[in-house]
Amino acid sequence: MQDGQLLFSPQADLGDPDTVWFERLLAETPWREESITVYGKTHKQPRLMAWYGDPSARYTYSGLTSVPLPWSDSLLTLKERVETISDARFNSVLLNLYRNERDSMGLHADDEPELGPEPTIASLSLGEERTLYFQHNRRGAAKNLNLKLPSGSLLLMRGATQANWKHGIRKLSRACGPRINLTFRWIYQ
Ligand SMILES: O=C(O)CCC(=O)C(=O)O
Numbered sequence: 001m002q003d004g005q006l007l008f009s010p011q012a013d014l015g016d017p018d019t020v021w022f023e024r025l026l027a028e029t030p031w032r033e034e035s036i037t038v039y040g041k042t043h044k045q046p047r048l049m050a051w052y053g054d055p056s057a058r059y060t061y062s063g064l065t066s067v068p069l070p071w072s073d074s075l076l077t078l079k080e081r082v083e084t085i086s087d088a089r090f091n092s093v094l095l096n097l098y099r100n101e102r103d104s105m106g107l108h109a110d111d112e113p114e115l116g117p118e119p120t121i122a123s124l125s126l127g128e129e130r131t132l133y134f135q136h137n138r139r140g141a142a143k144n145l146n147l148k149l150p151s152g153s154l155l156l157m158r159g160a161t162q163a164n165w166k167h168g169i170r171k172l173s174r175a176c177g178p179r180i181n182l183t184f185r186w187i188y189q
């Protein structure tokens with residue numbers, strides 16, 4: 001991709017089948033409905049979330065510092081798989097559960113200061129296929145990009161991707177089942 005780097009494995013080797021990982025994480029995760037406050041108004045996020053990592057991997061989000069949940073056996077196993085495939089290290093993971101076609105993620109860049117200047121983010125998708133769309137920060141500099149993320153696929157976002165592009169998951173107009181996405185990250189202290 002122009003002004004960024006994407007690496008995509010349509011079927012990552014996760015040890016167990018993606019369907020098994022999906023059911024396991026769906027059942028094991030203490031999913032939470034989070035809220036964000038924008039201009040003094042509180043909105044529920046249109047998806048469920050969970051945040052795991054090393055105790056030192058604290059994360060500031062909307063002015064709140066949250067301490068991650070300690071790694072579960074499942075997530076440690078997946079983290080090691082993903083580290084091997086992507087040749088990178090991670091100390092935290094954000095899980096998102098898109099319950100149905102109405103759940104989504106707004107356009108954003110993962111460019112918080114604690115991620116460093118050119119973060120490598122590994123994004124693992126399980127369950128229903130959804131489309132990740134990318135929009136360049138300079139209108140007209142590049143065409144929007146739509147990437148289908150099937151169950152078991154691993155997407156690496158590297159280099160200047162977060163500096164030059166925003167990405168998001170749109171709502172769908174047709175019915176769709178649940179999807180879990182995991183973004184493995186390195187948080188600098
Ligand atoms: O669900 C996805 O594929 C995108 C997740 C994402 O962008 C994020 O967690 O920052």
Ligand SMILES: [Fe+2]
Nearest residue numbers: 108109110167
């Ligand atoms: Fe993101």
